[in-house]
Amino acid sequence: MQIFLYDNWERQLRPFQAIRTDWVGLYCCGPTVYDYAHIGNLRTYLFEDILRRTLQFNGYKVRHIVNITDVGHLVSDADEGEDKMERGSRKSGKSAWDIADYFSAVFKNDLVTLNMLEPTLWCKATEHISEQIAFIQVLEEKGYTYANSDGVYFDTAKQNDYGYLARLNREGLNAGSRVALGEKKSSTDFALWKFSPEGSARQMEWESPWGRGFPGWHIECSAMSAKYLEPWFDIHCGGEDHISIHHSNEIAQNQACHGTRLANFWMHGYFLQLDASKMSKSSGDFLRLQTLIDQGIDPIAYRYLCLTAHYRSQLNFNWDALSGAQTALGRLRDNYFALPDGDECDSDYLARFTEEINQDLNIPRAIALVWELLKSNLGPSHKKATLRKFDEVLGLGLATWQPAVAAAIPFEIQTLAEQRQQYRKEKNWAAADKVRGELKTWGYEVEDTAEGWIVKGI
Numbered sequence: 402m403q404i405f406l407y408d409n410w411e412r413q414l415r416p417f418q419a420i421r422t423d424w425v426g427l428y429c430c431g432p433t434v435y436d437y438a439h440i441g442n443l444r445t446y447l448f449e450d451i452l453r454r455t456l457q458f459n460g461y462k463v464r465h466i467v468n469i470t471d472v473g474h475l476v477s478d479a480d481e482g483e484d485k486m487e488r489g490s491r492k493s494g495k496s497a498w499d500i501a502d503y504f505s506a507v508f509k510n511d512l513v514t515l516n517m518l519e520p521t522l523w524c525k526a527t528e529h530i531s532e533q534i535a536f537i538q539v540l541e542e543k544g545y546t547y548a549n550s551d552g553v554y555f556d557t558a559k560q561n562d563y564g565y566l567a568r569l570n571r572e573g574l575n576a577g578s579r580v581a582l583g584e585k586k587s588s589t590d591f592a593l594w595k596f597s598p599e600g601s602a603r604q605m606e607w608e609s610p611w612g613r614g615f616p617g618w619h620i621e622c623s624a625m626s627a628k629y630l631e632p633w634f635d636i637h638c639g640g641e642d643h644i645s646i647h648h649s650n651e652i653a654q655n656q657a658c659h660g661t662r663l664a665n666f667w668m669h670g671y672f673l674q675l676d677a678s679k680m681s682k683s684s685g686d687f688l689r690l691q692t693l694i695d696q697g698i699d700p701i702a703y704r705y706l707c708l709t710a711h712y713r714s715q716l717n718f719n720w721d722a723l724s725g726a727q728t729a730l731g732r733l734r735d736n737y738f739a740l741p742d743g744d745e746c747d748s749d750y751l752a753r754f755t756e757e758i759n760q761d762l763n764i765p766r767a768i769a770l771v772w773e774l775l776k777s778n779l780g781p782s783h784k785k786a787t788l789r790k791f792d793e794v795l796g797l798g799l800a801t802w803q804p805a806v807a808a809a810i811p812f813e814i815q816t817l818a819e820q821r822q823q824y825r826k827e828k829n830w831a832a833a834d835k836v837r838g839e840l841k842t843w844g845y846e847v848e849d850t851a852e853g854w855i856v857k858g859i
């Protein structure tokens with residue numbers, strides 16, 4: 402069945418057609434690892450996980466690349482201020498390298514906790530410095546760069562359609578920002594290579610043909626996607642904030658170097674909002690997945706919550722909606738678990754499900770279909786098999802979920818119960834009764850069964 406995806410380049414739904422026959426290239430901009438990821442970031446990775454699962458559900462083999470930005474992302478996306486990694490290091494007293502390792506590991510763990518598929522490949526900016534330098538050299542040879550005292554810059558005036566993805570009004574932007582230009586020729590120009598500040602060594606810096614320094618933030622994605630997916634691949638994703646700067650700049654670099662707009666489809670996940678503004682790391686006001694878990698929320702309930710909103714609309718976070726999602730997920734799991742096993746999917750429901758997900762990932766409608774299926778007259782084992790198939794895309798882990806076993810008996814209670822048995826063996830009935838009374842005050846009793854005795858809550 403044909404897949405339709407919303408492409409932000411053309412600003413419309415387009416039928417998806419893979420560029421190659423053997424794999425679909427999917428590149429997703431990864432985190433800047435100077436702090437914990439927040440549940441807003443994770444919403445974007447959930448959308449990308451659903452996209453990948455949808456492609457796989459349709460029979461495509463997906464080459465899914467996620468980068469780790471561990472250098473070069475400055476405090477302002479417009480290439481000003483401190484490097485976020487160096488700043489994180491200064492604040493925490495740990496090295497930039499240690500911070501990158503630590504937050505990358507926590508981030509990857511969050512993805513696993515949310516049942517996301519492992520990317521085919523992770524790639525780190527700091528491990529691809531020579532590829533980035535080589536890319537900049539080509540841009541230089543083709544006349545797209547200029548140097549100033551601060552670094553090597555991309556000259557956006559050299560491209561007529563610079564910023565097309567964001568429908569940027571370049572004249573308007575330049576007129577409004579003449580004073581803040583500094584040494585840049587145009588406000589949209591961006592750094593390809595920044596020089597280390599004189600006299601103060603950075604932790605992350607490298608030699609280059611232009612001088613000691615570090616790569617700009619945008620060049621890593623152009624260089625690494627070209628290396629692992631070729632310079633023209635199927636789908637590039639990120640959050641909506643990337644449209645106007647980061648992705649516009651990635652495209653500019655690729656057009657200049659390879660003559661392609663990098664990816665055939667440009668797809669963006671819309672924000673998770675907290676109190677009506679973007680949840681963001683730099684504002685410091687954010688919720689981590691662990692924060693939800695500490696509040697007794699099952700992380701998969703957060704996944705479920707995200708599935709109930711379309712990826713192209715913003716989602717306002719609130720705790721009531723999250724606990725509603727937790728209740729719904731609990732009901733779904735109980736219903737699924739109670740059904741008898743079966744192998745045969747219902748073809749009508751499967752076709753309807755495929756139609757929803759293939760229509761630009763209409764997952765909220767697919768979730769509605771789940772509930773409709775459960776209420777339908779379909780045979781119970783068919784229901785289970787069909788739901789299991791749906792879950793290949795939804796990723797709620799229905800097939801592996803187990804109802805919680807009865808709460809574990811505390812060690813002290815188990816010890817008391819064993820003591821009681823010992824007194825009984827010794828025919829010390831008074832002592833055995835005393836322990837039984839004590840157990841009772843704690844809310845437990847010992848029951849004799851055919852297999853022996855067990856201790857259980859009263």
Ligand SMILES: Nc1ncnc2c1ncn2[C@@H]1O[C@H](COP(=O)(O)OP(=O)(O)OP(=O)(O)O)[C@@H](O)[C@H]1O
Pocket residue numbers: 430431432433434440441442443444445638639640641642643670671672673674679680681682683684
């Ligand atoms: N509130 C949000 N909702 C959904 N996606 C988001 C949100 N904030 C960032 N993203 C996306 O998460 C991914 C990782 O972004 P990044 O690590 O740069 O974090 P960030 O929170 O934007 O950091 P900062 O606040 O410092 O800009 C990107 O694809 C980005 O577009």
Ligand SMILES: [Zn+2]
Pocket residue numbers: 429430431622647651
């Ligand atoms: Zn990127």
